[in-house]
Amino acid sequence: MGSLKTPEVVPSPEEDAQKLKKAFIGFGTDEDMIIEILGHRDANQRKKIRETYHQLHNETLIDGLNKEVSGDFGKAVILWTYDPCERDARLANEELKSRIRAIKDLEIIVEMSCASSPQHLVGVRKAYCDLFNTSLEEHILVSVPMPLRKILVGLVTSYRYDKEMVDKDMAKLEANRLHECIKSKDLAHDDVVYILSTRNFYQLRATFEHYKEKHGHPIDEDIMNSGKGDLESLVKMVVLCIDSPAKHFAQIVKTAIMGLGTDEDSVTRAIISRAEIDMMKVKSEYLNMYKFNLDDEVIDDTSGDYRKFLVTLLGGKI
Amino acid sequence: MGSLKTPEVVPSPEEDAQKLKKAFIGFGTDEDMIIEILGHRDANQRKKIRETYHQLHNETLIDGLNKEVSGDFGKAVILWTYDPCERDARLANEELKSRIRAIKDLEIIVEMSCASSPQHLVGVRKAYCDLFNTSLEEHILVSVPMPLRKILVGLVTSYRYDKEMVDKDMAKLEANRLHECIKSKDLAHDDVVYILSTRNFYQLRATFEHYKEKHGHPIDEDIMNSGKGDLESLVKMVVLCIDSPAKHFAQIVKTAIMGLGTDEDSVTRAIISRAEIDMMKVKSEYLNMYKFNLDDEVIDDTSGDYRKFLVTLLGGKI
Helix, strand or coil, X not given: CCCCCCCCCCCCHHHHHHHHHHHHCCCCCCHHHHHHHHCCCCHHHHHHHHHHHHHHHCCCXXXXXXXXXXXXXXXXXXXXXXXXXXXXXXXXXXXXXXXXXXXXXHHHHHHHHHCCCHHHHHHHHHHHHHHHCCCHHHHHHHHCCCCHHHHHHHHHCCCCCCCCCCCHHHHHHHHHHHHHHXXXXXXXXXXXXXXXXXXXXXXXXXXXXXXXXXXXXXXXXXXXHHCCCHHXXXXXXXXXXXXXXXHHHHHHHHHHHCXXXXXXXXXXXXXXXXXXXXXXXXXXXXXXXXXXXXXXXXXXXXXHHHHHHHHHHCCCCC | CCXXXXXXXXXXXXHHHHHHHHHHCCCCCCHHHHHHHHCCCCHHHHHHHHHHHHHHHCCCHHHHHHHHCXXXXXXXXXXXXXXXXHHHHHHHHHHHHCCCCCHHHHHHHHHHHHCXXXXXXHHHHHHHHHHHCCCHHHHHHHHCCCCHHHHHHHHHCCCCCCCCCCCHHHHHHHHHHHHHHHHCCCCCCHHHHHHHHHCCHHHHHHHHHHHHHHHCCCHHHHHHHXXXXXXXXXXXXXXXXXXXXXXXXXXXXXHHHCCCCCCHHHHHHHHHHHCCCCHHHXXXXXXXHHCCCHHHHHHHHCCHHHHHHHHHHCCCCC
16 A cells, blocks of 8 residues: 555646646745645656646646756655656666666666566666667666676566466475575576566565475575675565565665665655555554654654655655 | 558448457358458457457457357457457467477567567567466476577567667677677577567667678578577577568468468468568568569468458458
8 A cells, every 4th residue: 555645636637737837936946835736646647747737838847847846855756756667767777877886776676677567667668768779678788797687687577477376386396496596606597587587476475485484594594694795685685575575665765764864865766666556564564674663764864845745755744 | 561451441340340240140151241341450440349349249259250260261360350469479378388399389489579569579478467377488488498498588578679779889799799609509698698689670680780791691591500409490580580570471471381281370370460560571572582472372372261361461352
């Protein structure tokens, strides 16, 4: 369940587009109005607003926003306003066009392929081709070193069966195969890539469960005990993302706000990605894992319009 | 350019659906009427007829046809009536669920990934999940032996950039890489798979052209000279299909009607797949390659309603 709250009676896209224009012009920008409108519209409603705004005002809503908003608030509002597939394509492109320095830079790619629907992933790939004149997988091939690239290309090219269907015998077989590959430190073996990138999520969860039962440890622990390199970190992230997207995103938020300074980009990405999907579950996992309220922690760590916008997406009152 | 001819004024889907029902009932089946209607409607028009027929007659058009038509004619009409993505998913499934005996059995999979748009391929993958409760790539993994499966999984998971964009330097680089892999008989090398399954078709054609210029022979010749196994045959088919889908399909038709007996399934598949895409080009390649008219050869080798239907799709008069 998402945290986004849309009004019972949704204003027409014309009305929203006009109000947004009004918020942009005149003395300063009316950020509250922007938050009030865009922070309470789902993807489909935002799409209609984008289309209507463009027709009425002869500029795209994104261009309009770009002139008026800035900083973390601006980034967040703009990401939220994009079509979700275009948003993820842009986020992935940002990472791929700069040097990949850490596994963290690949999070968005893992999330779109391991914590999203096959339709969403295909939509991102289409948007990537349309926006950047290259396919996502081609860009991964030139930007990410082996063996990480092998895992990522497998993941982003997946189109998983998306109904609940589990073959228990296969789960046992593949849990054992994964165990062998982890033991022999061969995490980029074809079999690992095929298992993680073609099986449906329910099947993989059964495989991970069987792994733990049979081999005594959670698979992610065994992966991390097999080595401390980037490959291990990446495969662990993949496994966690598949096993529980909500836990993964709770972890992303926690890591981003922990310690000195905040990694706003990660907080933004997590909240924007999941506000319409499973943010209520992310919050409950967060509470469970860290004994703190996600909303409270986000409020403590942010300020101004940025805070207001995130709180709105989290379903809270400003 | 396709060969399919649709009427200037297309009857309403209701009218078509009623006429088809009439063709099914009473004394015998009115095959001519079936051909007259379905053989002159494009994919979108057939979709509307399917929907309308279902609404009006409380059975699917496919079920209606299944009761009335049979033999090669029946198979062809039914394949033509399916949504093209569903059709290819069913054809691929037919091959994958029986034992793969020859590279020929993998033709449909190569065609859908090397001679179709990325949208079509994704549509087939979606249809495959919907129809068979497994993803296409999972089915390939259990049905096709290594190393063929590695090539096929790469191909079916592709989502190629689909505008004309060629990087000449990359074409040179990758032609050389392909040459090295062919020379070292390493056709299932990751690099070969990545090149053939992520690059756009224009780029790959430039790569093949450069290969011939630089290394003296067409790449398909070098592949076949490097070995006589299934892997070489498969990769050669992939290269030809990418290089010129029209030549590939001309070859399919020729092989199917050559010698004693006809391979009707292949003739049907080739004509049905390309009637709306590039059948005019297939015909001209056929004439060019074999000095015979494709239409004449199909007429010589077929008979009855089956012949009438194919001739109709080829744009000829019955």
